Amino acid sequence: MRQAHESEMAEDYVELIAELIETRGEARPVEIAERLGVKPPTVTKNISRLKAAGLVRREPYRAIFLTDSGQELAEACRQRHRIVVAFLCSLGIDEETAERDAEGIEHHVSETTLVAFGQALKQSWKHE
Amino acid sequence: MRQAHESEMAEDYVELIAELIETRGEARPVEIAERLGVKPPTVTKNISRLKAAGLVRREPYRAIFLTDSGQELAEACRQRHRIVVAFLCSLGIDEETAERDAEGIEHHVSETTLVAFGQALKQSWKHE
DNA sequence: GACAAAAGTTAGACATGGCTAACTTATCTA
DNA sequence: TAGATAAGTTAGCCATGTCTAACTTTTGTC
Numbered sequence: 247m248r249q250a251h252e253s254e255m256a257e258d259y260v261e262l263i264a265e266l267i268e269t270r271g272e273a274r275p276v277e278i279a280e281r282l283g284v285k286p287p288t289v290t291k292n293i294s295r296l297k298a299a300g301l302v303r304r305e306p307y308r309a310i311f312l313t314d315s316g317q318e319l320a321e322a323c324r325q326r327h328r329i330v331v332a333f334l335c336s337l338g339i340d341e342e343t344a345e346r347d348a349e350g351i352e353h354h355v356s357e358t359t360l361v362a363f364g365q366a367l368k369q370s371w372k373h374e
Numbered sequence: 375m376r377q378a379h380e381s382e383m384a385e386d387y388v389e390l391i392a393e394l395i396e397t398r399g400e401a402r403p404v405e406i407a408e409r410l411g412v413k414p415p416t417v418t419k420n421i422s423r424l425k426a427a428g429l430v431r432r433e434p435y436r437a438i439f440l441t442d443s444g445q446e447l448a449e450a451c452r453q454r455h456r457i458v459v460a461f462l463c464s465l466g467i468d469e470e471t472a473e474r475d476a477e478g479i480e481h482h483v484s485e486t487t488l489v490a491f492g493q494a495l496k497q498s499w500k501h502e
Numbered sequence: 503g504a505c506a507a508a509a510g511t512t513a514g515a516c517a518t519g520g521c522t523a524a525c526t527t528a529t530c531t532a
Numbered sequence: 533t534a535g536a537t538a539a540g541t542t543a544g545c546c547a548t549g550t551c552t553a554a555c556t557t558t559t560g561t562c
Binding site: 253255284285287288291292295306307 | 548549550551552556557558
Binding site: 334337338339340343344346347349350351353354355356358359362363365366 | 462465466467468471472474475477478479481482483484486487490491493494
């Protein structure tokens, strides 16, 4: 029961960092800035907050890595994200909208609701 | 196509103010503070921002009223809120959780998704 | 290897939305 | 109606997350 209550910012960052490491081999501030629609100084500042929170490991001017707990948080976020997106899509919503809405919605979905989404998703497979 | 992009704060406040006026006859800062879980000075400050934004009308130490555009925004928010709550409940989620989650989710639901929720809700009536 | 371009950082400002402490105004009640 | 209590405001502080301008470091290319 790790009630970590990280900020949405933290979740968005670790989620994206994990994705960038997976797809690009490394996570660079310039990519993060582009993807999140913010400027590089904002990324620098936020990454240092993440570092202070023990979620990332990093040397100045170098690529960004996740710590174990960052990794863990990222995995949870990505899982939740996938469920929300899939659920929205199962309602007939186009992928782009589903992606966009999920980014906002995922931070406000309780465990209860997430489970319900998963359940509904399973139902939609049966009736497809 | 009034792309007003009011803040979540503004939406939460006008929504609540409309509800208080309906159920209590008037909207008072002390009630707003309790319901939103903030302290009275925060309410004072935010109400003055809402006033500056043309959403509420109000004299110091008096009750709070919505302007026409505040009214309009409140109505839209309440409508969206109702749909999101009803939709979550239709998934089998308990009302309390649905209410809690909806408060966070409703600000991130696009028109497309809202329509899809409404559609799914209609389906659930048929199959109830 | 030098130097230009790209990437990253630092410093400092700003808006939002929260707080406490102290004060003022309104309301209730004896 | 006076005084106590409740409600509301003001002033000033803080954290978060954003920005621009100017600087430093790294990278890529001739």
